[in-house]
Amino acid sequence: MGHQRARNTTGRQDRRFAPTGIEKNQISHQDRAGNQTDSSTGTKRSYIMILAVMRTVVYLCMWLSVHRVSGTYVPQEMNRTLQNLRQHYKISNQDLFDGQHVFPREPLKGKMESKMLFMGGVLEAYEKLFGHMLRQLPTPSPQLAISKDKAGTSTAGPSASGDVRSNLMKVLQKIKELKRHRYQEQVKLLQGLQNLKHIEMDNLKIQSKALWELPWIYEEASSLADNVMRRKRRRRQTRTKTRPGV
Numbered sequence: 001m002g003h004q005r006a007r008n009t010t011g012r013q014d015r016r017f018a019p020t021g022i023e024k025n026q027i028s029h030q031d032r033a034g035n036q037t038d039s040s041t042g043t044k045r046s047y048i049m050i051l052a053v054m055r056t057v058v059y060l061c062m063w064l065s066v067h068r069v070s071g072t073y074v075p076q077e078m079n080r081t082l083q084n085l086r087q088h089y090k091i092s093n094q095d096l097f098d099g100q101h102v103f104p105r106e107p108l109k110g111k112m113e114s115k116m117l118f119m120g121g122v123l124e125a126y127e128k129l130f131g132h133m134l135r136q137l138p139t140p141s142p143q144l145a146i147s148k149d150k151a152g153t154s155t156a157g158p159s160a161s162g163d164v165r166s167n168l169m170k171v172l173q174k175i176k177e178l179k180r181h182r183y184q185e186q187v188k189l190l191q192g193l194q195n196l197k198h199i200e201m202d203n204l205k206i207q208s209k210a211l212w213e214l215p216w217i218y219e220e221a222s223s224l225a226d227n228v229m230r231r232k233r234r235r236r237q238t239r240t241k242t243r244p245g246v
Helices: 002-017 021-067 076-088 112-136 142-151 161-182 184-196 204-242
Strands: none
Touching: 076 161, 112 161, 112 184, 161 184
């Protein structure tokens, strides 16, 4: 009898603490919700990590495209000077790698004459840009200039305006030398194009003289275009004749 009462008591306790059907459903629902929450949290973390990796890869590729040089024509000293200048004129990676070039690359996909003309204009723009950057720097004091002349070197840090000025002048000199020795004809042509922008359109004298000069200009422009078309036809005919089986 005692054993039977104990078993009955134990059974009542088990039934009292055992979850009912509704409680089982609630527990299983909570387990599923917890698993779904953990799964969604893990998915978000993975997504954030993937985005971070992709952003790093994009920045790296754009950095390589910006800083990639052949090394044949750019001296090591010029590269070091540019690195120092980049530290002074430092901007965020987001602004640096926004995908928009200051000087577009599309004109460099054309013919050689067009490339040379465009690069002459780019060098001209760089010369003006560096001149503007030099004018933005504070004027060195007379004491600093005298002490620099006596010592031979500047005692200021790498980001001081004196060093920045010196580095800018070094790079500017290289640009001027390249433009003078290799792009003199293109620069003259560009300067002539720039002069056309300053024609006084509302001047009666200019208007009358332009009307007198137009027949010669029109004839020359038409003849030039016709000569270019003839050269293209000759090249096509030459290519057709040199093909095997023709």
